[in-house]
Amino acid sequence: MGAIMSFVGVLALVLIAILGAKANLHLVFGVLFPYAAVLTLLIGLTVRVVRWAKSPVPFRIPTTCGQQKSLPWIKHSRIENPTTIWGVLVRMFFEVFLFRSLFRNTKIEMHKGPHLAQGSSKWLWMAGLAFHWSFLIILIRHLRFFTEEVPFAVSVTEYLDSFLQIGVPLLYMTDLVILGAITFLYFRRVIIPQVSYISLPADYFPLVLIFSIAGSGVLMRYFTKTHIVGVKAYTMSLVSLRPMMSMPEGVGTIFWVHLFLVCVLFVYFPWSKLVHMAGVFMSPTRNMANNSRIVRHVNPWQTKYKGRTYVDYENDFREKMISVGVPVEKQESESAEPAAEKE
Amino acid sequence: MAKQPKPEELAKVDYTPPMTAWMDTPAVLKPGNFCNAAKEKSLQLLDMPNPRTWSAKDDDWKLPDNWKEIVLEGLRERLDKYRSLRVFMDICVRCGACADKCHFFIGTGDPKNMPVLRAELLRSIYRKEFTTAGKILGRFAGAREMSLDVLKEWWYYFFQCTECRRCSVFCPYGIDQAEITMVGRELLNLLGLNIDWIMGPASACYHKGNHLGLEPHTFKSSIEFFLDDIEEITGIRPEPTFNRKGAEILFVTPSGDVFADPGTYTCMGYLLLFHELGLDYTWSTYASEGGNFGFFTSMDVAQKLNYKIYAEAKRLGVKWILGGECGHMWRVLNQYMDTWNGPADFLEVPTSPITGTRFDAAKSTKMIHIAEFTADLMRHGKLKLDPSRNDNKILTWHDSCNTARGMGFFEEPRYVLKKVVNNFYEMPENTIREKTFCCGSGSGLNASENMDIRLKGGLPRANAVKYVNEKFGVNFVGNICAIDRAALTTSIDYWAPGVRVTGLHELVGNALVMEGEKKRTSDLRGEPLPGCEAEE
Ligand code: HEM
Ligand code: SF4
Ligand code: SF4
Numbered sequence: 001m002g003a004i005m006s007f008v009g010v011l012a013l014v015l016i017a018i019l020g021a022k023a024n025l026h027l028v029f030g031v032l033f034p035y036a037a038v039l040t041l042l043i044g045l046t047v048r049v050v051r052w053a054k055s056p057v058p059f060r061i062p063t064t065c066g067q068q069k070s071l072p073w074i075k076h077s078r079i080e081n082p083t084t085i086w087g088v089l090v091r092m093f094f095e096v097f098l099f100r101s102l103f104r105n106t107k108i109e110m111h112k113g114p115h116l117a118q119g120s121s122k123w124l125w126m127a128g129l130a131f132h133w134s135f136l137i138i139l140i141r142h143l144r145f146f147t148e149e150v151p152f153a154v155s156v157t158e159y160l161d162s163f164l165q166i167g168v169p170l171l172y173m174t175d176l177v178i179l180g181a182i183t184f185l186y187f188r189r190v191i192i193p194q195v196s197y198i199s200l201p202a203d204y205f206p207l208v209l210i211f212s213i214a215g216s217g218v219l220m221r222y223f224t225k226t227h228i229v230g231v232k233a234y235t236m237s238l239v240s241l242r243p244m245m246s247m248p249e250g251v252g253t254i255f256w257v258h259l260f261l262v263c264v265l266f267v268y269f270p271w272s273k274l275v276h277m278a279g280v281f282m283s284p285t286r287n288m289a290n291n292s293r294i295v296r297h298v299n300p301w302q303t304k305y306k307g308r309t310y311v312d313y314e315n316d317f318r319e320k321m322i323s324v325g326v327p328v329e330k331q332e333s334e335s336a337e338p339a340a341e342k343e
Numbered sequence: 344m345a346k347q348p349k350p351e352e353l354a355k356v357d358y359t360p361p362m363t364a365w366m367d368t369p370a371v372l373k374p375g376n377f378c379n380a381a382k383e384k385s386l387q388l389l390d391m392p393n394p395r396t397w398s399a400k401d402d403d404w405k406l407p408d409n410w411k412e413i414v415l416e417g418l419r420e421r422l423d424k425y426r427s428l429r430v431f432m433d434i435c436v437r438c439g440a441c442a443d444k445c446h447f448f449i450g451t452g453d454p455k456n457m458p459v460l461r462a463e464l465l466r467s468i469y470r471k472e473f474t475t476a477g478k479i480l481g482r483f484a485g486a487r488e489m490s491l492d493v494l495k496e497w498w499y500y501f502f503q504c505t506e507c508r509r510c511s512v513f514c515p516y517g518i519d520q521a522e523i524t525m526v527g528r529e530l531l532n533l534l535g536l537n538i539d540w541i542m543g544p545a546s547a548c549y550h551k552g553n554h555l556g557l558e559p560h561t562f563k564s565s566i567e568f569f570l571d572d573i574e575e576i577t578g579i580r581p582e583p584t585f586n587r588k589g590a591e592i593l594f595v596t597p598s599g600d601v602f603a604d605p606g607t608y609t610c611m612g613y614l615l616l617f618h619e620l621g622l623d624y625t626w627s628t629y630a631s632e633g634g635n636f637g638f639f640t641s642m643d644v645a646q647k648l649n650y651k652i653y654a655e656a657k658r659l660g661v662k663w664i665l666g667g668e669c670g671h672m673w674r675v676l677n678q679y680m681d682t683w684n685g686p687a688d689f690l691e692v693p694t695s696p697i698t699g700t701r702f703d704a705a706k707s708t709k710m711i712h713i714a715e716f717t718a719d720l721m722r723h724g725k726l727k728l729d730p731s732r733n734d735n736k737i738l739t740w741h742d743s744c745n746t747a748r749g750m751g752f753f754e755e756p757r758y759v760l761k762k763v764v765n766n767f768y769e770m771p772e773n774t775i776r777e778k779t780f781c782c783g784s785g786s787g788l789n790a791s792e793n794m795d796i797r798l799k800g801g802l803p804r805a806n807a808v809k810y811v812n813e814k815f816g817v818n819f820v821g822n823i824c825a826i827d828r829a830a831l832t833t834s835i836d837y838w839a840p841g842v843r844v845t846g847l848h849e850l851v852g853n854a855l856v857m858e859g860e861k862k863r864t865s866d867l868r869g870e871p872l873p874g875c876e877a878e879e
Contacts, residue, residue, distance in 0.1 A: 064747070065748070065751075108449055114350070114351065286517035296686050305683070308647070
């Protein structure tokens with residue numbers, strides 16, 4: 001259901017953008033929406049992060065994936081079971097840039113016997129990594145539209161991305177990779193029964209949306225050949241807060257579609273699962289050191305327990321304790337006075 | 344208990360999801376898959392809400408009229424108290440990487456046993472009540488209305504999760520279903536919806552000092568009971584002390600070690616070791632429980648039960664605390680105890696009186712694990728060992744979930760076991776260490792009325808045992824967990840008959856060559872030692 005609905009949804013968005021282009025509603029689609037979208041993204045992400053941050057981390061609960069630090073002659077796994085902030089940083093680096101945990105993925109196979117096997121399964125990891133890295137590189141490449149002089153880092157990225165030196169304009173590998181990876185992720189969701197069973201419309205929608213953004217970008221670059229100089233003039237006018245009052249000549253309808261879909265993605269981002277981008281940094285099972293035996297972790301809302309004490313216990317069982325020679329504090333049981341233990 | 348089907352039958356798992364969407368598929372409470380309801384009395388003892396006699400089989404669960412309000416308010420409160428919960432509610436991408444990592448999903452094929460879907464059971468309500476998208480878009484955004492069916496579904500599936508954290512190892516964001524289950528169970532407890540197998544031990548522990556409800560005289564006599572056996576086997580009679588002020592060390596272990604085979608043999612191992620070392624230590628009848636079934640109930644009850652350990656250490660004036668072999672006990676001691684009931688500034692950093700080693704890794708909690716303690720002794724050559732006494736055992740090692748993923752306790756027990764056993768084989772790599780499979784009965788689920796689900800959940804672990812059994816002739820599974828010792832015995836007996844279960848210090852006790860001992864002919868179980876079979 002969601003798999004098809006998300007197509008319909010994105011198609012509707014594309015139509016809206018085309019209508020906007022035809023009616024030449026530049027002030028709405030070219031000025032109002034982009035500014036509003038960027039603001040929503042920034043404010044929304046901040047709101048989300050602040051809300052997470054406001055909930056404390058009462059206990060130190062890292063998931064330990066390697067040997068703890070104990071005796072000096074036992075090899076400690078500093079990254080998979082860190083005790084210091086440095087270990088945590090390296091662990092997080094591997095999580096964020098290499099999807100370390102996803103790399104562990106296995107797949108069960110139940111054979112006759114019964115014999116249960118845990119096969120290796122790296123496809124999700126590969127596709128996930130391919131998708132995210134392409135996305136990041138494409139994002140970096142886009143910075144050329146938002147800076148007067150193209151930063152060196154951006155040029156290097158462009159150079160590396162096109163090192164195959166195919167076609168005019170040069171083919172960027174990430175364009176192919178991102179479309180391929182999204183296609184894989186989409187079909188994986190449709191085809192694997194379990195994944196399909198857990199998928200919500202909100203799981204298909206971003207895939208179709210990002211595919212359409214990338215797809216419209218590819219169309220502009222390699223096929224309809226949008227007027228790049230015009231686009232840059234337009235984006236720079238947005239950056240300089242002196243927006244153009246109409247779209248430059250030669251910037252076609254597809255650019256309107258591309259731009260509008262990006263606006264939708266930005267607005268959608270903070271209120272959807274895409275916030276995992278920020279959330280992964282705040283996951284207590286990954287971003288905490290396992291040092292709670294070494295340093296006391298303080299919980300801001302912890303109340304001290306004052307309840308059933310040894311005195312209560314002895315009052316209940318004194319005779320029995322005495323009868324078997326277990327030492328007691330008070331020899332004969334007086335009528336249990338409300339005794340509080342000294343702190 | 345109903346007769347169990349044959350293993351080949353039970354292993355025929357159907358992984359095809361139902362035709363209907365999961366939100367339209369209400370949970371059916373199948374007998375054998377859930378536990379008896381908690382008793383009124385246990386709830387009263389611990390001052391828990393809504394004590395009454397009820398049964399999950401009845402339609403009417405005797406809830407307070409405003410139950411929905413209580414649950415939603417409880418959820419709001421916990422969202423503000425736990426960042427883990429808030430973040431985990433928001434960031435799951437439903438990639439499914441965790442799906443086939445859960446032993447309950449592997450064993451049942453029930454999609455609601457996929458960690459991701461178990462989380463969605465709660466997440467869907469969170470969306471409806473606490474997110475804008477959920478309020479507006481409803482089901483499109485994965486939101487649904489809280490209802491009695493949902494509540495029952497929670498109860499059914501949050502007591503089909505052993506809080507083992509295996510899913511958390513594989514999730515790209517570390518989403519830990521154990522965290523979510525723990526919160527889910529707290530919410531259920533607000534309505535008095537716990538199970539007897541948890542609340543019975545928890546209330547006993549609160550009142551009498553240990554889960555088994557052994558009163559002081561019984562606790563003492565249970566341990567003294569071992570002394571006869573030990574004397575018969577070794578010719579030596581250790582002299583343990585109880586509640587002794589001024590001892591150097593307080594020793595705390597799960598009460599299962601004192602009571603149930605094969606944990607008792609491990610307990611005998613402790614007694615032998617401490618005697619041989621001449622350790623100045625004491626047992627406590629008040630803090631006579633290392634485990635913590637409160638941890639499977641709520642943070643609050645867990646803190647109450649855990650309180651006794653530091654309180655007793657303080658009262659007795661010991662220098663530090665030594666802990667026995669247990670799984671969840673050590674997750675609690677590592678990740679919670681100091682925060683709840685610390686700081687233990689009245690204790691000293693644990694220092695082995697035999698080797699002088701200072702255990703700086705437990706600088707703050709002042710409590711060390713007996714496997715660390717023993718490994719250090721062995722490293723310094725302080726123990727005379729004869730591993731050949733264990734030569735009739737071909738061992739494999741089961742890493743317990745909590746010590747594995749809540750601590751990282753892998754090498755210490757392996758170091759010890761390699762000193763006392765000559766034949767040792769690991770199970771396949773994807774089933775050990777941080778990827779270890781749960782015994783299937785953790786977190787208070789080792790009752791008898793839910794045997795069906797226990798055996799199904801135990802399949803992945805037991806199957807790996809069977810693998811090494813067939814390949815290397817393995818006939819013993821070692822572990823450092825009291826629940827494992829009880830639960831694995833059942834599940835391995837079913838799935839891999841012929842393999843038995845042992846604790847680490849049972850093996851140590853067998854191999855330990857003690858000063859003044861007689862020539863041993865039998866092991867701690869009273870079975871003949873290798874080479875002594877003929878003498879029987
Ligand atoms: C720190 C940065 C990020 C990390 C560590 C991260 C990690 C992941 C992982 C591990 C997955 C699951 C694998 C998969 O399904 O592909 C995933 C899924 C996804 N991520 Fe990210 N991500 C990050 C940033 C982003 C950003 C910036 C976006 C922007 C659009 C994004 C969009 C998505 C989408 C759409 C999916 C779903 C794929 C699917 O449904 O199969 N992620 N992410
Ligand atoms: S692995 Fe993590 S992100 Fe993926 S479905 Fe499971 S809980 Fe969600
Ligand atoms: S914590 Fe363990 S039992 Fe619970 S969902 Fe995760 S893997 Fe399954």
